[in-house]
Amino acid sequence: MIICFDIGGSAIKIGHAYAAEHVRPIGRVPTPGRDFAAFTAVLREAIAAAGVSPARAAFSIAGIVDPDTGIARVANIPCLNGRVLQRDLTLALGLPVDLANDADCFALAEAVVGAGRGHDTVLGLILGTGVGGGVVVRGRLLDGPGGFAGELGHGPVTQRVVGDPPVTLPAFPCGCGQSGCLDAVCGARGIEMLHRHLHPGASADSHAIIAGWQAGAARESRTVAIWLEILSGPLAVAQNLLGAGIIVAGGGLSNSRPLIEALDRELRSRVLCRVERPLIVRAECAIEPGLVGAAILGLRETREAVSA
Known part of the structure; x- marks a missing residue:
């Protein structure tokens, strides 16, 4: 045992x-x-x-x-x-x-007994309070116990001019000490900060933002569209680099099936190797x-x- x-x-x-x-x-x-x-x-x-x-x-x-x-x-x-x-x-x-x-x-569990079963390379994507990840190749963590591989949440990579009509965003500061990280703007707290920045005076938690987007509310729809644009670009680079058979999403934001399906569509429009099946799926480990x-x-x- x-x-x-x-x-x-x-x-x-x-x-x-x-x-x-x-x-x-x-x-x-x-x-x-x-x-x-x-x-x-x-x-x-x-x-x-x-x-x-x-x-x-x-x-x-x-x-x-x-x-x-x-x-x-x-x-x-x-x-x-x-x-x-x-x-x-x-x-x-x-x-x-x-x-x-x-x-x-999380990535190892999903690769072995969850949604990543049957795939040689699995990218685990955490969309929780912040953004994190891990990579499993043929059932083993890519970097052993270090915890660095797959951590696409950190690094100054966020797109600054986004949306239609376009808006210029600041490089939001991140808890890691850098600015412009996905962790700062694409986790649950990040999408809330993004919403406040795009719509001064507006205040909503991530659940309300996603619910408003699903209901077709204008402000929430713009926030989510920009969030999808910000996240899908770096995620496409990660996918082009790794060639993952599947990307398994976990964390609180992944509880919204429509949000994950929208992110999957956005990602598949940006990767070099176009596929018809979903690349991003929700976690299954019970x-x-x-x-x-x-x-x-x-x-x-x-x-x-x-x-x-």
Whole structure:
């Protein structure tokens, strides 16, 4: 059995994994975000409560790991930020530890047991509070545990002159310290900021904006049209580079099937290799993808350790 943890800023989700298709969510506990000793104590309690000794502990984390130094950048959990996290968790738990970025775990789960099954290359696209992603090639993460590959949310790439009639947008600042990132304008908070910028005095959350667009409201329709234009260009570049068989969308914005279908149409009009079938589809993994992706990592490492 592999014990899996999906580490978020407010809660730690726990699961037991016996196979990629057999992951049992056990529950969740609050995240002790500022105290590493308290954080690892919560993990040890979960391991002790399992009743059997896990072969490994596998983690999905909302951060990235420097592939050269092993140092983690986990902005929303200060006690993990700046640590050589795999080493420190291995020492604290007394178990082999596997780590991956949460977007990578999502992509891995969808590639193996979700909407990406049967495709050699899968791009996972997170459209949540912000924008993220991960890439899986033949069932393996493209960059191992680093968490960088597929992160198209960051980098100064957003188109500035957009829409019909055209409007010139500023390079909106991003939480990563750069300006002009997709993360700043194409996640849920980003589309809300875009709406306020395009329509001064207007204030609506992402759900209301999408509902208004679906109902044909003029302001919301303009916002969504510009959002689609901003996002689909860089996404087309990613698709041209990777040649993904499928792009699987997750996160809160992906709950709108019409929005994902519209993004798919916009993308397919921009890529070099035109296809008639959808390229972007909604996620299908029924169990928490962070737990499932972490489980796949741990189970694979267990098999490879046994066969070595």
